[in-house]
Amino acid sequence: MSDFDRSPISASEAKSLFAEWRAAPALVLAVSGGPDSMALMWLAARWRRSLTRGPRLIAMTVDHGLRPEAAREAHDVKRLAGSLDLPHRTLRWTGAKPKTGLPAAAREARYRLLVQAARASGATHIFTAHTRDDQAETLLMRMLRGSGIAGLAAMARETERDGVWLARPLLDIPKSRLVATLGKAKIAFADDPTNRDMSFTRPRLRALMPVLAEEGGDSRNLARLASRLARANAAIEVLADGAERYLAVRNRDDAWRFGFDAQAFAGLPEEIRLRLLKRAIDRAGHEGPAELGKVEALLAVLDNAIANGQKQTRLKQTLAGAAISLTGGRIHVDPAPPRRGNRA
Numbered sequence: 191m192s193d194f195d196r197s198p199i200s201a202s203e204a205k206s207l208f209a210e211w212r213a214a215p216a217l218v219l220a221v222s223g224g225p226d227s228m229a230l231m232w233l234a235a236r237w238r239r240s241l242t243r244g245p246r247l248i249a250m251t252v253d254h255g256l257r258p259e260a261a262r263e264a265h266d267v268k269r270l271a272g273s274l275d276l277p278h279r280t281l282r283w284t285g286a287k288p289k290t291g292l293p294a295a296a297r298e299a300r301y302r303l304l305v306q307a308a309r310a311s312g313a314t315h316i317f318t319a320h321t322r323d324d325q326a327e328t329l330l331m332r333m334l335r336g337s338g339i340a341g342l343a344a345m346a347r348e349t350e351r352d353g354v355w356l357a358r359p360l361l362d363i364p365k366s367r368l369v370a371t372l373g374k375a376k377i378a379f380a381d382d383p384t385n386r387d388m389s390f391t392r393p394r395l396r397a398l399m400p401v402l403a404e405e406g407g408d409s410r411n412l413a414r415l416a417s418r419l420a421r422a423n424a425a426i427e428v429l430a431d432g433a434e435r436y437l438a439v440r441n442r443d444d445a446w447r448f449g450f451d452a453q454a455f456a457g458l459p460e461e462i463r464l465r466l467l468k469r470a471i472d473r474a475g476h477e478g479p480a481e482l483g484k485v486e487a488l489l490a491v492l493d494n495a496i497a498n499g500q501k502q503t504r505l506k507q508t509l510a511g512a513a514i515s516l517t518g519g520r521i522h523v524d525p526a527p528p529r530r531g532n533r534a
């Protein structure tokens with residue numbers, strides 16, 4: 191690790207890290223009490239103090255009600271927030287806790303609570319403290335699962351959820367610099383033992399990082415790969431937008447009924463055909479985004495039918511709550527009728 195990657199973040203660096211959100215009315219800081227988000231709060235408070243006019247900052251901690259130490263951690267965040275002149279709120283996840291998939295349910299509840307609270311306080315953005323190390327781990331996790339380009343682009347700097355932006359201002363910063371920043375400022379932070387629990391994939395991957403770094407695969411290179419893939423993905427999306435505008439046929443009476451001319455569709459590159467099909471399914475379906483592997487399998491069936499000139503076949507399949515059919519030389523993607531048992 192270079193000396194630079196161990197150096198604290200200076201006041202002028204902090205200023206440029208947050209500059210693009212200067213005109214926001216209010217910003218929520220999502221602070222768990224761990225080192226990354228404690229550093230986020232400290233840096234954001236220092237940045238805010240350097241401005242004569244700027245956004246209101248509100249620190250928020252979610253207590254998932256899963257670990258006894260969580261209440262004390264929330265209290266520690268409140269104390270640091272107070273010393274930085276920032277208001278702080280603790281949000282509690284009071285809903286029923288599932289027996290399986292607890293981390294995913296906790297994460298979903300956390301974002302739901304944060305978004306609700308941000309909207310209620312007039313904040314347009316929620317800052318999380320994701321670092322370059324988190325970005326590298328996300329890329330690795332997705333690589334191991336065989337994700338497509340969009341997945342390997344890992345986390346974006348900003349994503350939208352229910353009208354609020356989730357922003358990640360520290361995405362290019364290594365965690366070591368945040369720890370050094372806290373060390374210099376003499377700020378204590380919590381150590382969440384679940385981050386070291388080897389029954390979860392992420393901690394196991396984290397343990398591999400030093401080995402990969404020995405071979406040149408450090409977080410800088412992995413995050414660089416993610417941002418190059420994000421760039422390629424954005425370009426392919428623009429091409430897919432153009433192809434969609436060119437090909438899509440909408441029925442005049444049914445705005446949602448969406449179709450493609452099968453022969454023109456067949457002439458497009460496979461990646462673009464795949465994206466158009468996935469977009470149409472995700473738009474028409476009512477079961478959430480379709481799995482990429484399933485869309486790939488469906489595309490193979492469609493390609494085959496089109497290549498065999500089966501213009502009049504009644505090819506009909508359903509995927510993720512969408513009905514996909516090939517009739518009269520057109521591919522149609524419509525909402526599927528609810529499954530038996532799901533009918534009201």
Ligand SMILES: Nc1ncnc2c1ncn2[C@@H]1O[C@H](COP(=O)(O)OP(=O)(O)OP(=O)(O)O)[C@@H](O)[C@H]1O
Pocket residue numbers: 220221222226227250251252253254297300317318319320324
């Ligand atoms: N209990 C919490 N309260 C407030 N913010 C939190 C809490 N837990 C996490 N965060 C915010 O989310 C960021 C990412 O945390 P962490 O890496 O633990 O999440 P994760 O479960 O891996 O979720 P993600 O999928 O968002 O990365 C933290 O840096 C912090 O800003």
